[in-house]
Amino acid sequence: MTEATPAPGDLVLPRAEIPVAADRAYLDTAYMTPLPTSVAEAMAADARRAGRLGSRGQDDRAAAEEGVRAAAARLLGSHPDDVAFVANTTQGVGLVAAGLDWAPGDRVVVAAGDHPSIVLPFRARADAGVEVVEVATGPGAALDPDAVAAALEAGRVRVVAVSWVRADHGARADLAALATLAHDHGALLCADLIQGLGALPCDLGAWGVDAAAAGAQKWLLGPHGVGVAHLAPDLRERLRVPAPSQHHLEGGSGPLPHGPTARRHESGSANHTGRAGLGAALALLERAGPAAVAGRVTALADALADGLADVGAEVLSARAAGSGSGIVSVRVPGIDAAEAVARLDAAGVVAAARADAVRFSAHAWNDEGDVAAAVAAVAAL
Template sequence: MHPEFPHQDIIHLNHAAVGPWPLRTAEAVTAFAQENTVSGSRHYGHWLEVEAATRALGQAVIGAQDPGDVAFVKNTSEALSIVAFGLPWSAGQNIVIPHGEFPSNRLVWLMAAERFGLEVREVELPFDAPEAALLAACDQRTALVSCSAVQFASGLRMDLQRLGPALHRRGVLFCVDAIQHLGALPFDAPAVEADFVMADAHKWLLAPEGIALFYVRPELRERILLQEFGWHMLADSGDYRSYALTVAEDARRFEPGSPNTLGIHALHASLSLLLEMGLDQIEAAIDERWQHLYSGLRSLGCAILTPPARHAGILTFRPARETTEILFRRLQDAGVLCAQRGGGIRFSPHFYLPIEALDQALAVVADDSGGG
């Protein structure tokens, strides 16, 4: 058992939905609450230091070039909305997205298309060549492609390093919903030539809901028409007497009002754990657990719905004999947290889960799968 994850009554195979907090994150939240109770905002200057430190940790997780390239927003949906309703569209342009995207990365583009006279093209992604399918849907009127780095249902992992440069050669913007990637795999926004990256913190980043990381390529920040305004986004946000009202040049321009200080303290703790572990090491540990589950499920006759050569942390499968619904209920009753997605059951293990816990989950599946 990992010391940061002492829970014993569950087997947490649901990090693609809502991940648990590490112990240090719970302690950071408790300490912050206690400080507020005892001292109020007396140490607000320290809170600002934690905010700056957390921005630097976010920079490392996204692979940005500077801490000022990272904004804190409420969630992935808010970040997508900033992009969709802030870009200077021209009527008749089109946006390309994969078919079957999570609703956040579909609804926002459909609403923007309705407002600005755009077309949304939804593309089926073949597992053997998903990037080629997206590129084939682009034409001279394509303004932007938006896709998840890892598909939430199938677990398909996109080759972002192939997709981003190919889109830029065509003059097409590249938006990446990285919520199923950050915290599970290393990420390098400049290397994949991402223009926009967003990810809520409550999945693989092991932090609370209500806070997310948002990256905009620095050259594009001023192209985004701002929709919300407040003191925190100003270049000199501490000078309340100033009438200059100059918006910050860095990503703080997307943070209009008072920050989610509690969420930032929690996120700081969670990101510190991930970076102490090392994202390369975390990727390797998750892959080991994925392969263990993959081998076990195959031996039980389950149908694997996630492409093995294209996986990240998600493994979606169908049971050999019983229905998905029945097996899902049995897993829940046995304390195995998972989800029903993509026509099957989705397991999503993180680095800290012991192999013995995975074997316990496989034993539940084996109860009625015809396996040993």
Template sequence: MFLIIGIMVVLIGFLNLIIYCLNWFYPIILVSRQSYQILFIRLYFFFLVSISSRLKEVSFLFEGQTELIAREFPQLQEMIWLNSSGTVPLPKSSLEATIKILRWHSDWKGDFQQRTQEGEKIKESAKNEAAKMLACSPDNLAYIANTSHGLNFPLHGIDWERGDNIVTSALEFPANYLPWKYRAKKSGVDLRVAPINSRGQITEEEIIALIDNDTKLVALSLVQFSNGQRVDAPTIAKVAHEHDALLCLDAIQACGGVEVYPEEMAVDFLTAGGPKFLMSPLGIGLCYISSRALAQIEPPLQGWINYDYSDGNYMNKNPAYRKGAGRFEHGSVSLYLIAGMNSSLQLINSVGIKTVAAHNQGLARMMIELFEDQGYTVITPLPPNKRGASINVRVGEAMDLAKIVEILDTQHNIKISARFGGLRLSTHLYNTEVEIQKAYEIIHSLVQA
């Protein structure tokens, strides 16, 4: 691509020189020469823009990436991990941070009060790091054990009445469908499901058409697990709020891998477990709860942590709720896991979520183009604002997807998944263009064999 552009730029310059020389000997074509120069200027501008655009598309490496991979992911030196939508290898610093707190709990050496205070600082730090990544207030964040934990806040916290409805889609992962099915059966609520179209996607138009004045909740995945499609959350939130409904997003396929700004999107609940793009230990996650939702919903899961005992008076039987989303934390959370997540969030923020997102979406675009150029069907949308950090490619109905995944794993040490009738490949900050090219070539050879 660069060679072609370079040759054409040189040719344009050469032609411009010829016209200039002709004008020197034949001034009569002055007007024509001026017209040509205008044309050449336009062509130069076009090709310079093309080069700039192409550079932006292929410059997926970020400063310090090679050193980061070597330092934090030594296990990936002989492995290509394209399964971040499933789980990720834990960064070395996160593992060490987790083990450090486990050792605290084992030996209890040193000042007990000091250890307790340091533990509280770690909890505070993790929320601050998450707030930085999400561009929100830490007061709107609650610790959760997993994505489903956060989904249960609106599931049990909303005051449901017969005749209410919940809007979701047929493309959802079971964790973001079965709870709403349960609520529909339990409370006489209507479950409205936006269909999957012929391209294997859902549309905002279909979702919005289901929202009315009886809608209490719109529950969707920000990025779909099956094909990497990203929904237009701000548009859906606007319509939902016009009908006094809340918007709840399962964001485990998005947070940490692409830009996610819940306040800007006007989301009410945004929940994400740690072991995917947040690169955190299994068993810890975060739930963003908007001020709007905090004012409407009482914490449905009750324990002593919901309440403000900062004065140390544990004999108080009438305490006030803690401020912000912390009131939704009903019991003790694992400091071990929070320490690991804190380290992972610091790692993401050290690179910058905008850089991470551009890197991931650039690699995703590279994968889409590689497969589509060979005639494969990719059911992931191409525009960056319509997808996350994963793609789904259909390699043929006759192909044994499970077998391809197994061969890639056992013979080539390449980790991917089979989902929704295709191969799902997902990237993160530890992946490179070389890995993408290699994985594509091996997959293509397996399909053609």
């Protein structure tokens, strides 16, 4: 997929959907999205229907959610049968960490300093003798492919686990290249997608990614407490189901005849209201188009990086094609990141302090005025 760059001033996503945009330059999507009005209304409408219909509305809810699953599959570059609803990224990654048949001495390769959501579920398998091996990151990179290759050559690696986009400085990993590298050594690739999905075109099927997950509350424009996981067919046949649900048992062999799709990993009662919100969010993104969203996000991030550098900030985020993202992290000389974020907030600019830096993250509903406000506020620090 190519990333088309819209003309300056184009609003790919409707700014009117974001109430906070009326009085703040909100540049903190990498922490959480301001809930779009249509998403909030979809959740409220679902709750109202539940009050009005009770159990009589459940069949319609379930049918609608299959449409949400299909929309998620399109955004992921997956297939609906390969998509499971999860509560969050950690739960999705945990399906792999808890589901594989580990043996003492098995190893998992992760990038040094990567987000806990992709690391901790595997560290928790120390009880099964699993070793988590940290590899170096390259300059401005999510991780060093040569270091990954060396770890794989050392043997016993079952999984390479990585964030597609790093939460600290926004470096993007090449998932297709990593999948090939992992598969060549008999390992799986498991990815945390949360800082890229909804902002960058995604094609997990073409890339050969075995497992991936993302919560909805960042670039997907959705609520907390719901997300999606991709589980390739060959992998999910090998995964133990740690919390089986009566809703996803079908005809088959064994004491628990799990259905053949990724739905087998959806445990217990569904978060219907969260899924309704996710459906509305996916509709916003789909109407805009992944390529247009990515082009807008990239253009705004480039403008932020250039403008912040011009006023003396040290830009830590790589902006080369294919390695950057919607995240722009900077250090402001002589000012602690937390203090800088507090002062920016007082000036009407919302950002985050992460990894000793100020992290800005613009989505496709942001505009050039938000970029200008951020640059001016940093210049005034």
